[in-house]
Amino acid sequence: MLRKATSQDVADLAGVSRSAVSLVLNGRGDGNIAADKQALIIEAARKLNYTPNTVALSLRSRRSATIGVVTDWIATTAFGGKLLQGASDVAAAAGYLLLVIDTQNSAERERDAFERLQNRQVDGFLFAAQSLRSYEPGDELRIAPGALANCFDPDDRVPAFLPDEVSGSKSATQHLLDCGHRDIVMLMGTPEAVAAGLRVQGFVEAMTEAGLTAPEPVVTGWDIDKGYAAAMQVLTRPDPLPTAIVGANDRSAVGVILAAAELGLSVPGDLSVVGYDDDENVAPCLVPALTTVRLPHREMGEQAMQVLLDAVLNPAPSPAAGGRGPQPRVLLDCPLVVRDSVTGPRAGR
Template sequence: MAQHRVTLAEVARRAGVSRTTASYVLNGLGKDMRIAEDARSRVLRAAQELDYRPNLMARSLKTKVTHTLALVSDTIVTEQYAGRLVHGALAAAVRQGRLAYLVEGEGEPAAEQRLLEDLLDRQVDGFVYARMFTRPVRLPAGLAGQRRVLLNCYTEDGREPSVLPDELEAGRAAARAVVAAGLQDGAYLVGERAPHVFAGRQRLAGIEEVLAGAGARLAGEAPCAWWPESAREAVAGLLAEGVRPRALVCLNDRVALGAYQAVHAAGLAIPDDVSVVSFDDSELAAWLDPPLTSVALPHFAMGQRAVERLLAGDTEGTERVPMPLRVRASLAGGAARG
């Protein structure tokens, strides 16, 4: 048997007031309508005693506000590194009393358009448009005229409100750690120079800027794909040539894993013989031996900020969320400083 839903009229009867008075109080308008404090207290007490829940559907028909929002992504939900974008967004929505629809277009424009049409039919109050990897996007037609904030993506003209990781400052932070440890004259980059990849381009720019400021530059590179096997081969080749880096700056934690394997296979120790600094601060960073110094992706905070900006109506400009450096024992002196 379906549970009886308490009506506004029942609350009004219990409180001994009119239905209109009860409605004003429960919609937060009691003071504006100069309703006596005694009547206001009786309405609130009656609502609590009866476990009254407002009919949000009926309210939305009157106010045109549904207290819902939509997070529209490609494949973000199932990606282990970017799932915290979703968690942060949902946490912010719940905290502000909003219900969030979560949908994936799986990179198919037609599928994404159908999803947007369905969400528009449900009259959501706004959209967070997200991507798994930071990259430029072209907004779908379905978002035209809608309140929106872009999450982990941006448009080429920079006119859309966006929330991005501060990858440039992340590169600077990694390089500052290398310089602070006195290793700037023997720092090698491990990874692929990929100017088309936002993270790689920004991280490298930050690294080179700080090293130049310290009167140094990268001593060399071990070019490789952003994956352990490729990184292991690249670093092993470098070591086989007799090169002895003082620090390996890896473009992500998976690259760092391959670098660890090559260093250990060569009979060298981390950080006594070579320090390692990386990016992403994935779970892998804490599992490695010794634990890896890494600059953390701020995905949870990014998801929160996107929803907060959307609900606040802050829909102008690009916000770059800080990426904290997690100093661990892979950096010379790191255990003491971390």
């Protein structure tokens, strides 16, 4: 069995002292060790595949080098996977391990998850939600270093990282306007969903700035059959037919395309369609491939974890001591992904 490299091996290879290795690999090299020596130490550690003894580090620093991640029901979803991957990559680069518990949207399981993670002495907590929503954090997140991803504390006691739903919807609508569309209908999803209201806001802003009156959004759901039903309603009414429809999400946009096909309308020739989410299992696979708005799940995980680790490594005074004021809500860009489901309106429409 090969012997695991030690800090002394790294020191010998780099030609420095063992204490210098300790300072650099524990993030305290700046101001203590010359830059060229730091580079030699990092290169020696890489060559030897050296990793610090996390148990020893924990005893010295009184940290466990673990972060507790609690989710509602995202662990088995494609979007949730991207969020967790982003958080995990940032944590791993800093030498931290994630302990992830998915509660299946159970309040009882959520309480149990935080208790179990506290008992394991994690250094901080991240709570991540499947759908954008308000979230009331417990003491664990408000007192220990904590962060939220895809949800927000209504009282802003915990930093939150969120998709900029308004700008995403606005850019999708603006794309249709830039292509020459004026008769545009929006499918809303469900009114109680936070994201739905924000997307409607972006749609209205884009239409208003173009000097147009935004029609009332059509309340649907989030699935293919709901998008199909809404599109059949819109595309068979006596009013002038829209030349473009903005789906509540990618799945509802699939329903719109199916309805158009049944009515003998081509997409995008007769009807342009835009989705929302950039679901990798839906949007690029359609014929035509769906123009849509991408949700920044990976970026939410990355940035939430980075802020959380900064708080762990550079602790501020406790809230009781007045050291933590209102925490930011960071809005992350939702970029438009242009594919084949949008073109200019047919002449005469």
